[in-house]
Amino acid sequence: MRRAAAPSDEACGLCAAPLGERHDHVLDDRDESLLCACRACVLLFGEGTGHFRPVPSRRLRLDGVRPQDLGAPVGLAFFTVAADGTVSARYPSPAGAAGWTVDPDAWAGAVAACPPLGELRPHVEALLVNTLNGADERWLVPVTDCHRLVAAVRMSWKGLSGGTRVRPEIEAFFARLAEGGQP
Known part of the structure; x- marks a missing residue:
């Protein structure tokens, strides 16, 4: 059962x-x-x-991909590929993960600029980007990391703009990722 x-x-x-x-x-x-x-x-x-x-558990820092080329209207988002090749983008919000579908030509351009993106395993790996407040984070991560980030944002968000706790939570998440730990 x-x-x-x-x-x-x-x-x-x-x-x-x-x-x-x-x-x-x-x-x-x-x-x-x-x-x-x-x-x-x-x-x-x-x-x-x-x-x-x-x-999977692999975490890989990436370069070559520009989040703005993927049509990301926000500075913190993750991108997953479906089995049919459709790419979805989501961003953490106080209500959970909100999202949109990525233009196929934009994704093809990102894969050409950053070949590891072509190896994303459907639904279980993601491109995670953070350009908030001058950050320049681009990672290939397990999708569970993305869900942890969404939970951290939801739990720390206060008021209309996030309050004083959400930014340090996001920074700590990426610091743990950069140190090689599980966020």
Whole structure:
């Protein structure tokens, strides 16, 4: 029986085994939901086995891609590729992740300028960009990092402009990413 683990459960969303603080994730292709997963389930239900896909852990700093060329109306966004090649962009907001569809020609230009973008695994990896307040961050990351950033923005946002806590949260997130840690 499949059970989706709540964040406080610390249990595998596939077999209900207890999980540690650091654990893996899988994406359910049926509804694009992310599930916490134990290592055994990630290996058992790994790529090529049914509708679950493991979320990779690679994090790679990129250059060559200009977020403004992708039509990003905001300075903090992440881009994912669907199995059909459609590219979606989302940005953290106090209400969650809002988004738009990226122009295919703009994405093709970004891939030409930054070849690792052509290797993004559908739905489970993302291009994450931050140009807020003069930042110049462009990363290939697991999609779970993007969801962590959305949660950090939601939890720290106050008032109409974000208040005083959201900016330090975003900066700390990218600092941990640059240090090689999990944000």
